[in-house]
Amino acid sequence: MTTAATHTASTLLDSRPEARTFSVQDLLDGVARGRVRIPSFPRGLKWDRMHAKLLLESLYRGYPVGTLLLWETAAPAGEGRIGSLTLPAPRMENALWVVDGQQRIVSLARILLAADPDADGFALYFDLDTADFVIPSVTGKRRTDPSRWMPMTVVLDSEKLMQWLFDHAADPGSRQRRDTAIQLGRRIREYEIPAYIVRSDDQAILRDIFNRINSAGKSLDDADVFDALNGARFQGRPSTISEISSELENLEFGRIEESILHRLLRVLLGLPVVEGARSEPPRLADTEAEEAYRRTAATASQIILFLKNDAGIPHYDLLPCKQAFVTLGRFFQFHPHPTPRSRELLSRWIWRGALKGAHQGNTVSTRKVLARKVLAHILPDSEERSVDGLLEMVKDRPVVIPDVADRFNFRCAASKLLALALLSFEPRNLLTGDRLAAGQLMRRVPSVHDSSPLPQIFSVRPGESDEYEGYLQSAANRIFHPPHQGGIRRLLTGITDPGLLLSHGISTVAQQRLVAGDSAAFLKLRAEWMRPRVQSFFDRHVRWDESDRPSIASLIIDDEAG
Template sequence: MSSLKERPTAATFDVETLVAAAWNGEIRVPHFQRGFRWAREDVRRLFDSIVKGYPVGSLLLWERPAAEQRVSLGALHFDAPATDVAQWVVDGQQRITALANALHPSGQSDQRFALSYNLRNGAFISSPPSPDPLIIPLPVIFDLQQILKWFAKYPEIAHYLDDATAVTKRLRQFPIPAYVVKQGSPDVLQDIFDRMNNYGKRLKRAEVFSALYAGDESKQDETLTIERIGHGINVERQFGTIDDDTILRAILARRGPDVTRDIHHEFDNGEEDRDAAYKAGEEALLRAVKFVQDKAGVPHFHLLPYRFLLVVLTRFFAHYPDPGPEALDTLRRWFWRAAVVGPYIFRGSATGAMKAQTYKISTHSMADSLTGLIDVVERSDHSVPNVARLRTNEGAGKIILCSLWALGPRDPLTADSFEQPRLARAISESNTAAPAIAYVVNPRNVGSSRRLSAGNRLILCSGSHPVNEVDILFSIQPVHLGDLEWESVLASHAMTRSMAGLLAASKTVEFLQQREQIVQGNLQNFLSEMCGWKFDAVEPLQD
């Protein structure tokens, strides 16, 4: 297996040296590198970090010869001579390209790199269309001779000279650490690049947000966090732990409909601080969870068809915390219509579905909000999910499970109802509802056409029953249960006494055929009631 024969050496390049090397063709980009992906805001933040003295990450460079060639680096294109000691960028291309372009006069023609320094407030901004003495283009403020010419041209701003030259010094002398590899094949360097960019787990958006707005360090034990919001709601409602990114979106949705906005400036306007936003977001999210459980019939987070529905509900309840019964009924119809339609009418994107619906919630009119929500999911091509396929991690599968939960499933041994806390305990820390969902017949003994069928699945909130062998539980009536009570237990799992007889007689195919039909019919009735839509009659399921 190929490997590096010599360890990388540590080096430090100041920005002046680094961009000069890029302009002279001494820095090259390997073929396996992706193109330049940064937007103007990314470039602006890089320069802001440099002037503030923040770390901007390290580079990984591969030192090897390079032939004479036409080099393209962002908006820059130039003829680079052959060299024996070119630096090939393995990691850090975005930063080097941003620096080389934004600090070169030719880079100002590309809007991604057309930045200037505003002496009035010490901020990097987009270069204005017309000259402003106090807004200096980066190529000018980076070059000491050019900055002196600038102040000679605009003597009225002479008192800003010290500020400008200080920025010039910071930009030119800012150190960027690097590792330089002097030996190794292209395959080894490509492997290093792949590992650096793909093997590690990237920070989630909620993790970035939490880091940006960590709160008062001296009050960490009492400061509300995204994690504590999820834990608190789970403790109060036994809803399961909502993932951090969904909680963040809910917090953002309360404050504004675009939940994909730049989080780096969330509290810049000073109208609401971080702690107030977290508290209000928690309250609205809790009301949304109560609605989902009590009105919509979704007992647990892992039975929620789509997470974006909780985000939209949070925005609604933030602005209308106490809607009346009629409004709640309308909201329930929207919820289930949106679940049945799914994100697919929004170009298949859950993010698109979420934004399309958060924007329908007006801060001035609950009636307009409800009308807008209903309108956006009103489609004529809606249909009931097919119970021939049930996966516990898919939206359609969760809809089917919610319809089974609506039957009020009961323990086949004790006839006790499976209450919501018991469901939550069964699911526990799992990432899906699978631990609470059992197979009636061992799937190994079922034909491939029904291996995923909801006709062979039921909600069984007990760790005492083998999850793949519960047919025996429904084959024999417990002696302590009367006929009516036993039939009620069977009905709570979409079964009849005659179907239990089929299990007892090992007539598995006949049992699954009949139960599929009952489960599909129950799903249709459930959604007709919840959505307020009339669904077509269910066609008999064929083998």
């Protein structure tokens, strides 16, 4: 691994970066021909169409849009993909790799180079009457007055632009619109974007430049910075943390946060879980980076399968504390094939720590200390002692466990535990009777006011009795079911199958109160029915009253080792 200590003042560029400007037309011509390349290692594309619209407005108005940083070096033959575009990328000795400016160049390419004006998710039109950039939702208006709405895909090529104007010349108001269109095309095509071109065979220098640029401006996420410095230009996948996250979605466990995968990657490299405020990101050789990404993806897959198959946690968003994901990564790094007994005990550790709140810290500093203490118990030379050390940290039973009448807030670990308990009832679709899968249920998009994928049976109405309002805010008023336009409450009143009701923790007696319109009694009866079953669900996972001894096989000492 290359460390920061090797980058001293003696590390100098052979020649100063070339400062020059590129017109938008020349820049995108380079993109189309494969001279300007978008590598995988700078910032992941996080802009949407509104960001791109603001960029086009700035170009049209003549506002500054920042400086590009380009690296001139050799590039292999291949094929570039940008949004709906597939671009040829022949082998070149002097390709310009975009180190800083990816968001801007990708946005311009998707808007101005797309073959079809409506084919790309960044597509824009220009309203020639109001001089405003608009999205393609004006289809109906374009039919009635087509000369008013100019697709941005004709702007970059002056011949295309003139042909479009010729085709619409007979429409009313065409003279004023023609002048506006010509002015727009000229201002966009001829806009000059400043750039620095660095020529050096030393990737460490380029990474250092990027890191310094990033430090001087708005900070990126730690995962973005790591990708920027270490994501190599190799052809294999995954080559960024974002790609790892995308590939893991094939395991139907939801999307793992890139920040968690970055922490996992750091742990597998033997680095502190969280990067210090004054420490520099690690800089790896291309082969080291490729191996780090590959190992992180493989370990994350192993963690996911353990959580689903052994711990009974079917989705990432239901994991009560995300730091446990990173801890499991360290364990599987040292002990990739744990015994069934170790897997059982690790599952107890997950659940006990979640119920006690032992897996989480309230501040960044406490999370750092907690991670350091937990990871210290994982020993490379002993699987059993590692498991025993983790269990020792959560040996005391919690004074209070989550209750179905507690206030439900899906952002909190306690509410995620209650959600898992509700899921253990094996909920079925109230319309079809089919069992609902966790992934299907978790795909619900929460509202601005409610972050939970579990919709409410009754809307929360302030001003009710204290007890009733408490139940309205609790898990007793939540249900694991896709939202229904007519309301979940109406569906429940028409169910005649007792088993279907019980799959949602609703007894026949509780349903009778619901039909009678006594919502307070319904919620109370549902809570009373669920409470002992939720307790039993937790007991099955934590197994406080059972022995935590390792397997007998692990206690047998080999004669030759004695």
